[in-house]
Amino acid sequence: MNRTAFLALWSHWRRQPLQLLVLVLGLSLATGLWSAVQAINGQARASYASAAAQLAGNQLDRLTTPSGRIPLETYAELRRAGWQLSPVLTGRMRLGDARLRLIGVDVLSYPVIPSTGGREIAPDEILTPPGRLLASAETRDDLPEDADLPPLVLAPDLPPGTAFTDIATAARLLNRPRELSYLLILPDQPMGPPPLEEIAPDLTHQPPSNQADAAQLTDSFHLNLTAFGLLSFAVGLFIVHGTVGLAFEQRRPLMRTLRALGLPRRNLTALVMGELLVLALVAGTLGLALGYLIAAALLPDVAATLRGLYGAPVAGGLTLRPLWVASGLGMALLGTAIAGAQGVWRLTHMPLLASAGLVGWADAAQKSARIMALSGIALIVAGVLAAFLLPGLIGGFALLAGLLMGAALTLPFLLNTALALLSRTSRAPASVWIWADLRAQLPGLSLALMALLLALATNIGVGTMVSSFRLTFTGWLDQRLMSELYLTAQDDAQGAAIAEWLAPRADAVLPIRAAEITLAGQPAQLYGVADHATYRDHWPLVARTPDLWDRLARGETVIINEQLARSADIWPGETIDLGNWQIEVGGVYSDYGNPAPEAIAGLAPLLDRYPDIENRRFGIRIAPDRADALARDLRAAFDLPDGAITDQAGVKSLSLDIFEKTFVVTAALNVLTLGVASFAILTSLLTLWNKRLPHLAPVWALGMTRARLARLEVLRSVALAGLTAVLALPLGLILAWVLLAVINVQAFGWRLPMHLFPLDWLWLFLLALLAGAAAAAIPARRLHRLPPAALLRIFADER
């Protein structure tokens, strides 16, 4: 009996292969998008963890100074006092277009040397010149081929953009022979050395938890991705819900027959649930494969983003994790359970011989629209409350979730009200019927329309944010990149020679010099700028005090970047500690795309404090039409490698490239979500098909042609999609505001002005109409070709 029943149930899918395809595809899409986001997040976290493990010093207490520089003598003295410490010297190198973070350790005392995958390094290789650099293949590939670096040894687990080396090699490469960045306190100390506070009062003891690490910094970014993944998953579930509902609806007569033939309700339920389980597993597996592909395609850009924005190390390769597979399948099962619950519940409560309920179902749903709207408003209120009560990013996302879900829940009520108002304008019987029919159809479509609302609103919100950001960013780049040429010399001597050579040839030569310091517990750069109109007139400040540039040149004030201002809550007029240099903050400048805190002082005051900082980089001001010639002459005169001189356009395109990569994932998820939503409308319309016929048959019988009915069918769908799009616009703008003013500040540390892009909205509105039309096309075509006999049969069967 069970077998026969199963075959009978299953025969439905054989007759409706498209429906099966839609169901499996919907579930695969939902699982796939969710799994892709999880895979990306998991890969990133694994990268952080391996990086942390490779750089074992992260787990030890450190001794630091506010300036980020510890004299070598201090280390020797502490050692002579008995303290077992391991010195570390870190710094950044610029090699052509590539940046390399050097971690120099005393290999004799550093706790763990990164794994080199079995390749042995002889001590004299790493300890004596030229030394060795340990780096991953990714780092190696990013380095210019002609870079003057020690031989590279592959250490696959090291973070990208990072090279590990002996401190002697690092000191040579960074030209900082007599200073250290920090000292690790080794676990094994001798009995009774004098307390550190007494013998090294200048050093700060920093426990490992206080050090900002990649995992913490990037939490916000991953939360962002997860939110997107969940949204995609939810939208995907609308499809599944639609198809499962449709399948139940269409098999209702069959199930009734089976029950009438004596199949116990329990067996039937078990069979249906078993069927769902199999479908969920198949679709889940497909979804995992899909998710893997999406993740693999997106990961390089995400990795670039994380590196660019946070300096967080993420490898571009994807590894398959068992936990990820399990969670993906789990989500597929959970999703199917949620989406199928309504169908199964109805099945178990189905009166044995009741005829297919038509208007009743819709009536009940219509009544619930009011309740839904009320709970929607409650959700919105809860979201707003959460934004005030919950800390930071979590609060921001709670606000977003409340707004989106709340708005989605109020949608049926709003649409219903809108349709009711519109229907009052009609007098002709046909149009009265059209409006009424639209309202009657609404409950069945409302879930799909909610999905569309969410997709459209997200699109508007995220699109507005990205475009606002792009506009601000390009404007900012124009302000910030004022020099026509940027030059990096090989060493200070060459730098000085070039500056001298340039003096009569260029309009101005602006040294770019920076000292490595520690700000807010993170390694940071303190730049010095010359007193020049380039800065006075153009530097992008978000807040400032009067006489800023004069005071900066005199060493009375510094300016800090927005990230630092927001994270440390230091604003103009307040004092900042730059490592033995307490000074007033005179201004705050926007500094997009920079993961680290940063400050700028006058060049002369900076050199007073840090006389030894390298002088290798320059901005060159010259008439733009002479820039190319000057660059050529410079290269010839000093035999400079290609990467040594970059023109303004080059730097800009590089920066914009990084920016675009940042939002590739966002854009991709955006498009996918919209696609999923259109799909949901289609499945809902297909679900409604059977129920629609009894409504349409009488109208047809009254003389309306099938062609006109089909056209009206499309029109209705387009009208609903259009109405939804109109309602999505304010929601999307609110979303954009929350993203720009709340989420971005928390996630990236900067607040952006909001710009409006009405053309994009129009475009999206048309897209929504198109989605509505496309979704209705199949049912309309079917209606158009329906044999009149089928319509006639309605009266025999149903009425």
Next chain:
Amino acid sequence: MNVRTAALLLCLLPVGLGAQGLDTVGSAEKGFAGLGADAEGFSLPQPGTTFDFPADHGPHSTFRIEWWYLTATLEDAEGTEYGVQWTLFRSAMRPERGEGWDTPQIWMGHAALTSADSHYVAERLARGGIGQAGVTATPFSAHIDDWQMTAISPDGIDDLSLTARGSDFAYDLTLNADTPLVLHGEDGYSVKSREGTASYYYSQPSYVVTGTLTTPDGPVEVTGNGWLDREWSSQPLSAGQSGWDWLSLSFDSGARMMGFRLRDEAGDFTSATWIAPDGSAQPIPDGALTLTPQTSTDIDGRQVPTTWRVELPERDLDVTIDALNPQAWMATRFAYWEGPVSIAGSHQGRGYLEMTGY
């Protein structure tokens, strides 16, 4: 791979450490972990060289390896016996001094405190050139981190202050000697194999030691005898030599003896120096001294001979030496056995035993 524990031991320490403990690292062909290798660019000991003191108390950067090696047999007021070791090794990757981080000179310190039932060990590593470790000849001072061996009187090494501490022990000792330095072998040119590899080697074998030992049980005042070995070379061992057994014995008669056996597949090489109570020394050539293992102690699976029969017929010496603490294993990065021994038989007294390559 872990550069420090694997490569450093495989390549650096063998170069630097000479006979001080080689464990499983060396391969038979290359002798003790590569010590038979060519000494390219490094100075080699030459016979007939005359030491130049106090300069020769200081480091010899052009030689590959060097050490300042002090052992002392001590006892407290109740007669409880202790042994103390303080060693500073210098190892050069290139025959030059170098400055700052770029120096090729690596320093390693070993300190130990041994009693019959406990054995405390500590180890330090440092680079030369940054002030963390080093040796100056005048006034004499050797240090690594906070451990030091420093002259109290202005010249020479007759009066020294010696300190070291680990996580569970410390010592602070004063050493005084009034006998001349002992030059081993041929005026300090000490042959280490039949192929003629050699080192420069001198000792101050008769320090009177007083001071304080600190263990987790608290401080103890002690007195006793100390023996300082100074040795430097670039190639002290030859291929085929797989380890060594070295001892310094102080007899109740006032005489002393340094002896060692280099274990070789082709036949052991032995050498010794007999030191009369007045400090005059007589070198004993290869083959005269016989060292015979008696009983072995199991230390983490290694069979280490901790009782020996020592025979030197020309001095009527036939004694058994017995470890105060058979578990005196130096579980440093480069492990070996080193500890105080008692002497019984034709002569009585105390001494120190060192065994490598087990």
